[in-house]
Amino acid sequence: MGSITLSKVTKSFGEAQVIPPLDLEINDGEFVVFVGPSGCGKSTLLRLIAGLEDVSSGEISIDGVDATSLAPAKRKLAMVFQSYALYPHMSVKKNIAFPLKMAGMDPAEQEKRIANAAKVLNLTDYIDRRPGQLSGGQRQRVAIGRAIVREPEAFLFDEPLSNLDAALRVNMRAEISELHQQLATTMIYVTHDQVEAMTMADKIVVLRAGHIEQVGSPLELYERPRNLFVAGFIGSPKMNLISGAEAAKHDAATIGIRPEHITLSKESGTWAGKVGLAEHLGSDTFSRIHSDELGEITVRTIGDFAIKHGDTVYMTPDMSKLHRFDADGLAIR
Amino acid sequence: MATQHSRSAARLMMAPAVILLLGWMLVPLSMTVLFSFKKYLPMRGGDLGWVGFDNYVRFVSSSAFWPSVQATLLIVGGVLLITVVLGVVLALLLDQPMWGQGIVRILVIAPFFVMPTVSALVWKNMFMDPVNGLLAHVWKFFGAAPVEWLSQASMQSIILIVSWQWLPFATLILLTAVQSLDSEQLEAAEMDGAPVFKRFWYIILPHLARAITVVVLIQTIFLLSIFAEIFVTTQGSFGTKTLTYLIFQRVLESQNVGLGSAGGVYAIILANIVAIFLMRIVGKNLDA
Numbered sequence: 001m002g003s004i005t006l007s008k009v010t011k012s013f014g015e016a017q018v019i020p021p022l023d024l025e026i027n028d029g030e031f032v033v034f035v036g037p038s039g040c041g042k043s044t045l046l047r048l049i050a051g052l053e054d055v056s057s058g059e060i061s062i063d064g065v066d067a068t069s070l071a072p073a074k075r076k077l078a079m080v081f082q083s084y085a086l087y088p089h090m091s092v093k094k095n096i097a098f099p100l101k102m103a104g105m106d107p108a109e110q111e112k113r114i115a116n117a118a119k120v121l122n123l124t125d126y127i128d129r130r131p132g133q134l135s136g137g138q139r140q141r142v143a144i145g146r147a148i149v150r151e152p153e154a155f156l157f158d159e160p161l162s163n164l165d166a167a168l169r170v171n172m173r174a175e176i177s178e179l180h181q182q183l184a185t186t187m188i189y190v191t192h193d194q195v196e197a198m199t200m201a202d203k204i205v206v207l208r209a210g211h212i213e214q215v216g217s218p219l220e221l222y223e224r225p226r227n228l229f230v231a232g233f234i235g236s237p238k239m240n241l242i243s244g245a246e247a248a249k250h251d252a253a254t255i256g257i258r259p260e261h262i263t264l265s266k267e268s269g270t271w272a273g274k275v276g277l278a279e280h281l282g283s284d285t286f287s288r289i290h291s292d293e294l295g296e297i298t299v300r301t302i303g304d305f306a307i308k309h310g311d312t313v314y315m316t317p318d319m320s321k322l323h324r325f326d327a328d329g330l331a332i333r
Numbered sequence: 334m335a336t337q338h339s340r341s342a343a344r345l346m347m348a349p350a351v352i353l354l355l356g357w358m359l360v361p362l363s364m365t366v367l368f369s370f371k372k373y374l375p376m377r378g379g380d381l382g383w384v385g386f387d388n389y390v391r392f393v394s395s396s397a398f399w400p401s402v403q404a405t406l407l408i409v410g411g412v413l414l415i416t417v418v419l420g421v422v423l424a425l426l427l428d429q430p431m432w433g434q435g436i437v438r439i440l441v442i443a444p445f446f447v448m449p450t451v452s453a454l455v456w457k458n459m460f461m462d463p464v465n466g467l468l469a470h471v472w473k474f475f476g477a478a479p480v481e482w483l484s485q486a487s488m489q490s491i492i493l494i495v496s497w498q499w500l501p502f503a504t505l506i507l508l509t510a511v512q513s514l515d516s517e518q519l520e521a522a523e524m525d526g527a528p529v530f531k532r533f534w535y536i537i538l539p540h541l542a543r544a545i546t547v548v549v550l551i552q553t554i555f556l557l558s559i560f561a562e563i564f565v566t567t568q569g570s571f572g573t574k575t576l577t578y579l580i581f582q583r584v585l586e587s588q589n590v591g592l593g594s595a596g597g598v599y600a601i602i603l604a605n606i607v608a609i610f611l612m613r614i615v616g617k618n619l620d621a
Contacts, residue, residue: 052520073526085521089539098535099525146525 002063002153002186003028004049009058011044011210018044019210021058026154026188026203031180034190035197035233036207042190043158045207049188050079050156062153073102078147079156082163084139086131086146093118093127096145103150117145120182137168144179154186161196173199194234198222206230228329231256237286237298239323246294252324252332259286259300261321264307269314273297275307289313369594376588388595397579402603404488405575409556409607411492412499413549419496420503420548421541425533427504428511438508445501449561456494457483457566487571494562499555503548510544511537546618553611557604576600 004026011019018041026032034042047053049060051072060068067075078099086095096117100110118124121141131139140160147155157176161169177200180187191197197204198218206213206221206229214226218234225231231239235258243254263269264287273291285305289297299315307313324332369388372381392398427438444452460467461482469479482490514537522532560577563569569578580600584593 050524052523072520072524073528077524079521079524081517081521083515083517085515085517087518087522087536087539089542098522098527102526102531146521150525 005061007059010056012056029184031187031202033197033201034205038192040207041210042207046156046158046190051075076153077156078150078152080143080147080160082159084143086142088131091128092142095142096149099150113149117149121145136164157189159190226331228325240297242294250324253327254325256323257317259298261318262299263316264299264301265314269316271315275309275311278307365594365597368590369598371591373590388591392592392595401574401576401579412495412556415496416499416503420507423504424507424511427508442501444498450565452498453494453562453565483567484571487567487573491573499552506544506548510541514540542618546615549615
């Protein structure tokens with residue numbers, strides 16, 4: 001079982017409070033992603049849960065048991081670090097065996113678990129190598145292997161893919177998601193990449209300056225962002241945010257429309273503008289359109305749309321997908 | 334870059350330096366070997382001709398030879414043990430954040446800047462003197478009879494003095510190694526359930542292996558030839574006569590250059606034996 005509850009947790013480093021009082025409920029078996037810009041406190045929050053940092057006040061309970069002052073090793077959580085933190089002088093096998101050895105587990109059982117983890121993670125061929133002889137993706141898998149042999153209540157991932165190249169990142173993303181399906185264990189995953197968050201999470205926690213801006217499933221966040229920050233952060237390319245006269249027409253301080261919810265036409269439409277930049281990817285066309293009254297608008301068109309720099313085009317937003325925000329940046333429903 | 338032309342130009346340019354260094358090494362070495370086969374007594378007749386291996390036989394069959402080898406190895410081994418163990422402890426302590434860190438680190442490194450002769454004299458006169466020394470006062474304060482350090486515990490005293498000098502070096506090298514350890518590794522070990530001592534044993538110590546090797550190798554080179562510390566304290570008496578000191582006595586006190594030169598050749602052999610053993614034991618740590 002791996003349910004984790006944070007209640008009124010705060011963290012200060014000296015004078016600076018990086019986590020103001022925060023409540024969060026993580027259910028057993030959930031894949032939760034903490035996402036936010038750098039310096040928003042998401043890694044700190046993970047380290048608080050892991051026990052690597054002490055909370056300044058508040059309570060963390062794991063499986064209903066108060067774990068606030070429990071040593072990291074006693075919390076039955078396993079962590080995968082950004083740098084992988086493999087032990088360079090030990091072979092892959094010894095790395096994976098380390099937590100079992102520390103727990104004083106019976107050697108036969110150790111062997112069984114290591115063999116199993118190596119099989120799941122495709123590491124059998126590298127089992128006697130040192131971390132220095134492995135590629136980035138293999139190291140990543142060893143780090144995950146070291147976490148899964150302990151059969152923890154929950155896994156904590158601290159930006160585990162940020163050191164990998166783009167192609168490998170997509171692969172590892174799929175592998176971690178698959179692992180989650182297989183193990184059905186709670187996973188908490190920290191990233192600054194909203195694409196990782198959208199593709200992997202059951203539940204996304206959007207953080208800004210230690211505050212939780214919104215908690216919800218990926219689609220909930222995409223369709224119903226609670227405020228301007230979440231609206232701007234989730235979705236790629238970013239939502240177009242328009243304020244001023246155009247927003248006032250819709251009784252809002254700011255209106256937002258996603259690039260994929262605008263239709264382009266060369267003949268007629270609601271807003272006119274000049275093409276600044278058109279990116280033709282084949283599958284999609286991303287165009288940045290400059291409009292005098294709206295500013296820069298990004299539009300995504302499925303398939304190819306034959307436009308180039310300087311063309312005049314017309315944009316028609318899908319009014320049912322329009323987001324409205326009040327002067328405080330909160331969504332109006 | 335490295336065309337045939339530039340390579341030969343590079344060789345030509347480096348030649349003077351290489352030749353100078355080679356001569357610097359070869360001339361004294363060959364003269365030592367040359368003298369070792371001669372009976373050469375500067376004040377008593379000078380060069381008295383070839384004597385074959387006589388000097389070598391006499392040097393080894395002297396009753397002072399084996400004790401001097403033993404004393405040399407004991408000093409080297411003792412100092413290495415103390416500096417490495419305390420060096421690791423000090424490095425770990427100095428790595429902790431504390432108030433006045435910069436000043437403390439300078440203080441720790443300070444003994445290394447004191448010349449060997451000076452530090453040995455300071456130890457001898459200020460600390461170990463049985464009448465006026467600080468340690469004698471401490472002993473008297475507790476009602477004990479002051480220890481005559483340099484005669485009653487001569488070997489331990491010399492090891493203590495030399496360790497004091499070399500501890501900063503070991504600490505410095507080991508401190509930089511401790512600082513280069515990725516803190517995430519320690520955190521990972523902590524999450525993996527390793528308590529403090531096991532983290533030291535399984536993570537920190539293996540990480541320090543290479544630095545310890547460097548400390549051991551470099552210190553051995555210098556410790557095999559320590560001289561000043563013995564010269565100004567015991568003058569080789571009370572069982573502290575090292576091979577270096579024995580050679581000094583043969584050449585300068587007995588004015589027997591031939592015999593001393595033979596001792597020098599033995600010293601080279603001893604140093605090589607020690608080097609071979611060390612490379613066997615710790616050399617593999619240097620492989621990346």
